[in-house]
Amino acid sequence: MGRASQIVYGALGVVLFLAGWEVIGQYRLAGLTWPPLSTVIEFLGTSSRWPLFGRALASTMSSAATGFLIGVSLGLVLALGVHLLPRLRPGTDRLAAMVNAIPAIALGPILIVTFDRAGTPAALAAIHVFFLVYVAVSSGLTAAQRAQQDLLTVLGAKRTMRLKLLEAPAALPAFASSLKVALSASILGAILGEWFGAPRGLGVIILNAMENFQIPLLWSAVLLAAGISLALFGLATWLERAVHRRFR
Amino acid sequence: MSPPSLKSAIELVGVSKDYRLDRSTSVKALDGIDLAIGEGEFVALIGPSGCGKSTILRLLASLEEPSAGTVKVAGGPPAALAAAHRLGVAFQDHALLPWLPVARNVALPFQVAGRAVDQAKVADLLRLVGLTGFEAARPSQLSGGMRQRASIARSLVLDPEVLLLDEPFGALDAVTRRHMNIELQRIWQERGTTTLLVTHSVDEALFLADRVVVMSKRPGRILAIHPVPFARPRLPDIMRAEEFHHLADRLTLALEPESRAA
Numbered sequence: 001m002g003r004a005s006q007i008v009y010g011a012l013g014v015v016l017f018l019a020g021w022e023v024i025g026q027y028r029l030a031g032l033t034w035p036p037l038s039t040v041i042e043f044l045g046t047s048s049r050w051p052l053f054g055r056a057l058a059s060t061m062s063s064a065a066t067g068f069l070i071g072v073s074l075g076l077v078l079a080l081g082v083h084l085l086p087r088l089r090p091g092t093d094r095l096a097a098m099v100n101a102i103p104a105i106a107l108g109p110i111l112i113v114t115f116d117r118a119g120t121p122a123a124l125a126a127i128h129v130f131f132l133v134y135v136a137v138s139s140g141l142t143a144a145q146r147a148q149q150d151l152l153t154v155l156g157a158k159r160t161m162r163l164k165l166l167e168a169p170a171a172l173p174a175f176a177s178s179l180k181v182a183l184s185a186s187i188l189g190a191i192l193g194e195w196f197g198a199p200r201g202l203g204v205i206i207l208n209a210m211e212n213f214q215i216p217l218l219w220s221a222v223l224l225a226a227g228i229s230l231a232l233f234g235l236a237t238w239l240e241r242a243v244h245r246r247f248r
Numbered sequence: 249m250s251p252p253s254l255k256s257a258i259e260l261v262g263v264s265k266d267y268r269l270d271r272s273t274s275v276k277a278l279d280g281i282d283l284a285i286g287e288g289e290f291v292a293l294i295g296p297s298g299c300g301k302s303t304i305l306r307l308l309a310s311l312e313e314p315s316a317g318t319v320k321v322a323g324g325p326p327a328a329l330a331a332a333h334r335l336g337v338a339f340q341d342h343a344l345l346p347w348l349p350v351a352r353n354v355a356l357p358f359q360v361a362g363r364a365v366d367q368a369k370v371a372d373l374l375r376l377v378g379l380t381g382f383e384a385a386r387p388s389q390l391s392g393g394m395r396q397r398a399s400i401a402r403s404l405v406l407d408p409e410v411l412l413l414d415e416p417f418g419a420l421d422a423v424t425r426r427h428m429n430i431e432l433q434r435i436w437q438e439r440g441t442t443t444l445l446v447t448h449s450v451d452e453a454l455f456l457a458d459r460v461v462v463m464s465k466r467p468g469r470i471l472a473i474h475p476v477p478f479a480r481p482r483l484p485d486i487m488r489a490e491e492f493h494h495l496a497d498r499l500t501l502a503l504e505p506e507s508r509a510a
Contacts, residue, residue: 145341145343147339147341147342147343148343148345150309150311150339150343151337151339151343152360153309153310153311153330154309154310154311154330154335154337154412155330155333155335155356155357155360155361156330156331156332156333156335156360156361157360161359161360161362165345165356165359165360166345169345169347246347247346247347248346
């Protein structure tokens with residue numbers, strides 16, 4: 001499929017989706033809780049509500065960014081650590097898998113006690129991001145071809161030299177791919193984390209709107225979260241492509 | 249031609265190599281290999297595929313350990329020579345790093361050794377293998393032959409004591425291959441590096457080597473060692489000489505002892 005027709009088909013899909021949303025809302029095909037898209041956009045577009053959304057968005061984004069940075073650093077450091085000290089790998093792998101397997105709802109109380117309510121969104125985002133980056137980088141570091149590994153052995157490369165010249169560059173495509181997924185995961189983590197009693201944020205709006213049956217407010221917050229997520233995803237996809245072109 | 253008078257750069261004594269397949273079965277890849285290669289000598293190793301030619305090379309490159317016997321390169325274990333950055337190799341797989349431009353791939357051994365890159369030397373070798381003008385190209389932008397030539401330039405950049413070549417021209421077309429053979433002879437004559445070349449091609453072995461070692465099918469044993477009498481420098485013309493054909497026929501026969509019996 002050509003690039004142009006790909007774009008056309010993609011755009012067509014988006015238009016169909018949005019039109020479907022509008023139609024279902026207008027005719028109440030899915031009941032009262034499904035507002036038409038136009039109502040949600042009108043709600044979002046009312047300037048008196050912008051400060052509310054602005055504060056919530058800033059809070060969620062700052063939690064997500066903090067969690068993202070902590071998770072990426074932790075994932076990178078641990079992946080490099082187990083790569084250089086393979087004895088630590090089985091234990092670290094299992095710990096990472098276990099932390100990831102525990103449902104957020106079960107982790108919530110522990111995080112609240114440990115990081116308090118304001119810190120929980122960032123902590124949950126960090127956990128999600130850490131796992132994605134750790135798994136991708138620790139397998140990416142072994143992605144170099146056998147012949148390239150042999151070459152460095154024959155050239156007499158020391159451990160750190162091998163890491164710097166071969167294994168780290170070979171891991172970059174996997175790292176870039178994990179960043180792409182981790183960006184959306186950090187926003188998801190932050191919003192989930194806000195459900196455990198954070199003072200403000202998109203997650204708080206979503207929760208309150210749901211409990212108070214403020215349907216347009218609920219959908220506005222969701223639309224905002226999805227929009228930001230998609231925008232970041234697009235940006236990261238572009239970065240990923242650039243890295244893949246260069247390092248593969 | 250035979251090396252006893254020379255100091256040995258490569259020495260294999262009673263070398264065997266078994267590969268374990270599972271708990272009860274193993275395959276004998278090499279059996280009782282004795283081979284000495286003198287300093288500055290060019291030896292070619294030929295044999296049917298799967299005869300363990302490449303295994304000998306991997307033993308010498310410190311990539312494998314022998315199951316029995318001793319392997320010495322430059323008087324010590326292969327790993328010592330590798331650790332001293334004095335071993336040059338070019339594999340069948342060029343193993344160029346896709347993210348580095350050609351010049352930096354060729355300069356890689358300097359970086360691995362933690363030395364400053366000698367740019368003049370890199371440029372010199374790129375000229376030698378005909379890649380001048382492609383310094384900034386990435387491996388993916390080169391043809392197969394050019395990549396192979398880049399990997400040969402890389403194998404020579406640190407002036408290695410011993411050069412190991414595993415079918416480096418295997419993927420090239422006949423014309424490029426012959427051209428590369430002529431170039432390799434010139435490089436070798438200029439430097440006098442002890443060289444072991446693993447190849448499928450009888451012609452290539454005869455054109456380049458001082459001695460040709462013929463190996464048997466698995467388990468790999470040395471069937472015969474033929475000195476090559478042609479004076480150097482050898483011109484491509486010798487491939488048309490009668491004596492060349494005669495030797496080529498003998499080597500081809502030695503490669504297939506079954507067909508002689510038939």
